[in-house]
Ligand SMILES: Nc1ncnc2c1ncn2[C@@H]1O[C@H](COP(=O)(O)OP(=O)(O)O)[C@@H](O)[C@H]1O
């Protein structure tokens with residue numbers, strides 16, 4: 178255990194001393210804020226220092242984000258102040274030729290619960306989880322155990338596309354190979370019809386089930402890509418009549434309380450008796466929620482392993498020809514899509530440390546002459562929906578600074594093309610872009626994007642999707658319907 182102390186001022190007059198930044202092995206790093214007797218300068222005129230004690234813990238909310246490269250949690254109080262956060266990279270286990278992702282996610286979930294500071298656990302009143310969209314797990318409907326390896330968010334099942342296009346309306350959201358429905362139909366055609374009773378769950382649904390034990394529940398954001406219609410609040414008739422319809426989970430609004438945390442988990446970790454587990458959402462929507470953008474025209478670009486765009490719009494648009502779809506956000510629409518460009522390409526070429534050092538040498542006001550289409554492998558979802566689109570990352574200049582500049586600027590051009598496409602398709606005009614995800618820390622990239630987009634671009638106050646998941650958990654606490 179390596180102790181190091183970091184002081185973070187929470188933007189108030191209260192100096193809260195962090196108990197420690199602890200290395201807990203396996204690269205876990207968390208910081209804890211504990212309200213205890215602190216010194217406040219209360220401006221009482223005579224400069225006397227007064228010892229005051231900050232109140233005891235209030236109700237706390239736990240949000241977990243299961244992204245592409247790792248998972249994180251954020252714990253907030255009713256005012257939205259972060260009380261603790263931590264992150265873990267996924268342990269990787271090989272199962273034959275592929276990774277055993279389900280084992281990695283399950284292990285990471287319970288390791289993160291262990292990382293929650295013990296003295297906060299009894300104050301956590303609700304929990305929610307966001308996961309990667311269209312990451313699909315087919316489970317045994319009796320035991321909840323996976324019957325098949327998960328289909329990951331960016332995996333494409335083109336074999337099912339003709340069947341899906343034959344049942345869904347033209348250019349519907351499900352009419353791309355990476356849709357959840359294509360993954361379900363592909364599995365059904367291969368093994369489904371002769372398998373024991375099964376259920377379809379998304380990554381966030383299955384992780385939440387591990388905590389609450391109620392099998393077969395999802396949220397209307399995760400359900401979008403299997404064909405759920407958030408405008409109708411139901412599965413459409415063209416899907417209900419399909420032979421695999423019975424595999425689909427029931428759908429609730431994100432943040433809806435589903436059940437109390439399972440007793441064995443409460444007892445093992447010391448969570449409170451009536452801690453509720455709430456329906457989740459997708460990672461890019463959680464990032465949008467974290468940014469707290471509430472007006473149409475505001476957008477969030479999540480610069481994680483992928484580039485996911487969410488624009489708050491009064492109008493709902495969808496066009497699978499370009500990978501454009503609309504998620505519901507209360508009474509408005511989150512229009513956008515997710516490109517395979519983004520941080521995953523950067524991570525193939527540079528470490529985070531190299532990214533930081535090289536980016537410092539970039540002049541963001543200079544236009545890079547390099548024109549790439551950065552992809553980690555062949556296949557793109559948005560703003561071009563082409564499962565065979567090849568990466569373009571050559572010619573590589575001598576200078577890594579110039580190379581990185583070219584890549585960052587090329588990703589910015591893809592982002593600009595995406596926002597231009599949404600405008601052409603009739604979405605509310607974007608007027609400001611907030612940035613979330615790992616790339617949000619790169620100030621030079623933000624300046625490049627501002628120049629290329631011709632819009633105000635800034636880092637969101639909260640750039641972690643886990644913060645958005647914790648905000649969802651606060652919704653569940655307010656509903657108190659259990
Ligand atoms: N300084 C940086 N500039 C640009 N990108 C960065 C920087 N540091 C990290 N990243 C990128 O951020 C990504 C991780 O962001 P994160 O939001 O954690 O991803 P995810 O949730 O998709 O796993 C990595 O792919 C990495 O390349």
Ligand SMILES: O=C(CO)[C@H](O)[C@H](O)COP(=O)(O)O
Nearest residue numbers: 309310459461462483485515
């Ligand atoms: O690319 C991703 C992986 O991080 C996103 O999960 C996903 O594709 C975004 O989808 P949605 O717009 O449904 O949230």
